[in-house]
Amino acid sequence: MVFWEGYASDELMGTVLPLVVYWVYAGFYHLLPPLDHLRLHSRKESSRNLVTMPTVIKGVLLQQGIQASMAILLFSITSQKPSDDKNPVQPPLAMQLFQFVVAMLVMDTWQYFVHRLMHVNKFLYRHVHSHHHRLVVPYAFGALYNHPLEGLLLDTVGGALSFLASGMTPRTAVFFFSFATIKTVDDHCGIMIPGNPFHTIFRNNAAYHDIHHQLFGTKYNFSQPFFVMWDKILGTHMPFNLEERAEGGFEARPLKLKE
Numbered sequence: 001m002v003f004w005e006g007y008a009s010d011e012l013m014g015t016v017l018p019l020v021v022y023w024v025y026a027g028f029y030h031l032l033p034p035l036d037h038l039r040l041h042s043r044k045e046s047s048r049n050l051v052t053m054p055t056v057i058k059g060v061l062l063q064q065g066i067q068a069s070m071a072i073l074l075f076s077i078t079s080q081k082p083s084d085d086k087n088p089v090q091p092p093l094a095m096q097l098f099q100f101v102v103a104m105l106v107m108d109t110w111q112y113f114v115h116r117l118m119h120v121n122k123f124l125y126r127h128v129h130s131h132h133h134r135l136v137v138p139y140a141f142g143a144l145y146n147h148p149l150e151g152l153l154l155d156t157v158g159g160a161l162s163f164l165a166s167g168m169t170p171r172t173a174v175f176f177f178s179f180a181t182i183k184t185v186d187d188h189c190g191i192m193i194p195g196n197p198f199h200t201i202f203r204n205n206a207a208y209h210d211i212h213h214q215l216f217g218t219k220y221n222f223s224q225p226f227f228v229m230w231d232k233i234l235g236t237h238m239p240f241n242l243e244e245r246a247e248g249g250f251e252a253r254p255l256k257l258k259e
Helices: 010-031 043-048 053-078 093-120 122-127 127-134 149-165 170-187 206-211 229-233
Strands: 240-244 250-255
Touching: 010 053, 010 149, 010 170, 053 149, 093 127, 093 149, 093 170, 093 229, 122 127, 127 149, 149 170, 170 206, 206 240, 206 250
Parallel strands: none
Antiparallel strands: 240 250
C-alpha cells in the first residue's frame, strides 16, 4: 500500500514524483542557514560560476520536461494493463532490493562511460558537457543543469536502461528514481553535513564530485551517482583528504595529482 494508491497510477507517480523530489530536496539545502563551517567552498567563491541561477533553473526545467516526456513514453510501452480489477503484483521486498542494486550498477556503468566520453571528445565537451561545468562551485539546484542533449543521453537514457535491465515494476521505479534524484542533488549540494548517510555510506559523495568540478580534476572522478568502481578499475580515481580550512569550511584536497 502506497500513499498515492487510488489517486494516481504508478506510472504517473514514476514520472512526476522524482521531479517534485528534486525541487523539494534542493530547496531544503537552499533554506538552510549559511553553514559556512560545513561548505566545500566559501560563498564568495560562487562568483567563479559562469552561469546565473535563473539560467540554471530554466535549464533544469527544460531537462525535466524532456525527462517527463520520455518517462511517459517508456511507461506506456512497457506497462501492462491489469486484467479485471486486480492490481499489479509487486515482487517480494528482497527481489525489489536486488532490482535496486542492479539498477544502480547499470546506471553507474552507463553514466561513467558517457560522462567520460563527454570529456575525452573535445567537440562533445565544448558544445555539450561544458554547460554543466559552468558551475565551478556546484550547488543543489544545479544538479541537473546540463545541455539538453547530455540530459537526454546521460540521465534519461541511463534511467530507462536501469529500469529495463533491472526488471523493476513502475511502483518500484517510483522509489528508485526518487532515490537517484536525491543522491544526485546531494552530490552537488556543496555542504558536508555530519551524519548525512549519502556522505558516509557512499564514497561517491559531494566532496568526490567536487574534485571533478575543479580544473585539476576534470580528467578524474567521472563515476556517478552511486559507486566509484569504474574510476578505480580504469585508473581515473583521484583520492583526496577532506581538510578543514583555516577560514572555515572544508576543502577536498587531492592526495596526489596523476600525470
